[in-house]
Amino acid sequence: xxxxxxxxxxxxxxxxxxxxxxxxxxxxxxxxxxxxxxxxxxxxxxxxxxxxxxxxxxxxxxxxxxxxxxxxxxxxxxxxxxxxxxxxxxxxxxxxxxxxxxxxxxxxxxxxxxxxxxxxxxxxxxxxxxxxxxxxxxxxxxxxxxxxxxxxxxxxxxxxxxxxxxxxxxxxxxxxxxxxxxxxxxxxxxxxx
Numbered sequence: 055x056x057x058x059x060x061x062x063x064x065x066x067x068x069x070x071x072x073x074x075x076x077x078x079x080x081x082x083x084x085x086x087x088x089x090x091x092x093x094x095x096x097x098x099x100x101x102x103x104x105x106x107x108x109x110x111x112x113x114x115x116x117x118x119x120x121x122x123x124x125x126x127x128x129x130x131x132x133x134x135x136x137x138x139x140x141x142x143x144x145x146x147x148x149x150x151x152x153x154x155x156x157x158x159x160x161x162x163x164x165x166x167x168x169x170x171x172x173x174x175x176x177x178x179x180x181x182x183x184x185x186x187x188x189x190x191x192x193x194x195x196x197x198x199x200x201x202x203x204x205x206x207x208x209x210x211x212x213x214x215x216x217x218x219x220x221x222x223x224x225x226x227x228x229x230x231x232x233x234x235x236x237x238x239x240x241x242x243x244x245x246x247x
Contacts, residue, residue, distance in 0.1 A: 114213030120144075122214050122228045130245060131174040132197045132212060138173020139216045139226070142166060147225040149219050155182050163218045164207045166226035167200065170216055171209075174198075176244045183207035187240040195243025203239050 063093040115124035121140050142161055145151075151158045151196050152165020156172050168180035176198075181189065186202035201211045208217035219235050221227030 064089045064153075070208070084216070110199060115211065117214055117228055117230055120222055120227060122216075128197065128212055129247065131176070135170050135174035135176070135198065135211055139166070139170035139211070141173075142169055142225075143227050144223060145225045153182065156180060161218070161226050164202075166218055167207050167209050167216065170211070171198075171200075171244075174244075174247075176247075186242060189242045190244045192240075192242060194241055195245075195247050198243055200242045201239040201241070203237055205237070206235050206239075208235075 113127045115128070115136060116123045117123055120143060122136045124136045128136070145158075145159040145166075147162060148158065148160030149162050150165070151160040151162050152169050153162075156169050158165065161169060164181060164183045164186070167186070167244075168177060171177045172180075176190075183202045183204075183206055184204055186200050186207050189200065189202075194210075198209060198211050200207065202208075206219065208215055208219065210216075210232060214230060215221075215227055216226065216234055218226050220231065220233075221229045
């Protein structure tokens with residue numbers, strides 16, 4: 055074997071070793087890499103450890119025959135919101151419905167959101183859509199996000215939208231779509247939810 059052949063064999067072996075090492079590193083990183091939820095928790099922790107329940111990814115509710123089914127991992131208050139919303143999901147749309155009292159023969163957008171949130175004990179009296187514009191905390195919540203403006207309000211609960219627009223029937227209902235009406239909305243959530 056000549057010196058040129060030995061040098062070429064050594065370069066091929068070195069290149070093959072580098073490729074194998076890179077492939078092994080990639081596999082280890084992809085297997086051991088945290089999920090997006092874990093990564094955001096690690097990044098926001100500032101090096102402090104956070105209980106794993108705070109970083110657990112949120113499971114989504116399922117929609118079965120128009121009825122929302124809460125994920126097992128949902129907090130009890132979120133399950134109660136879903137249960138309350140399911141109770142009125144087939145009620146008719148009535149402008150002003152649910153404003154004077156939580157119990158009504160029909161509901162408009164804010165009346166239906168109020169009824170559902172009352173189920174989880176997040177509000178004590180019905181609110182109009184404008185009342186939700188400054189309600190609780192700004193931004194999207196982990197489990198519940200309320201979208202409101204001067205004309206409309208809807209909410210996302212465990213990944214499903216509860217609304218009176220673009221849902222089955224003519225009143226409150228659930229949808230997998232997160233958008234119902236165009237426009238600019240204030241987004242609020244109830245604290246740790």
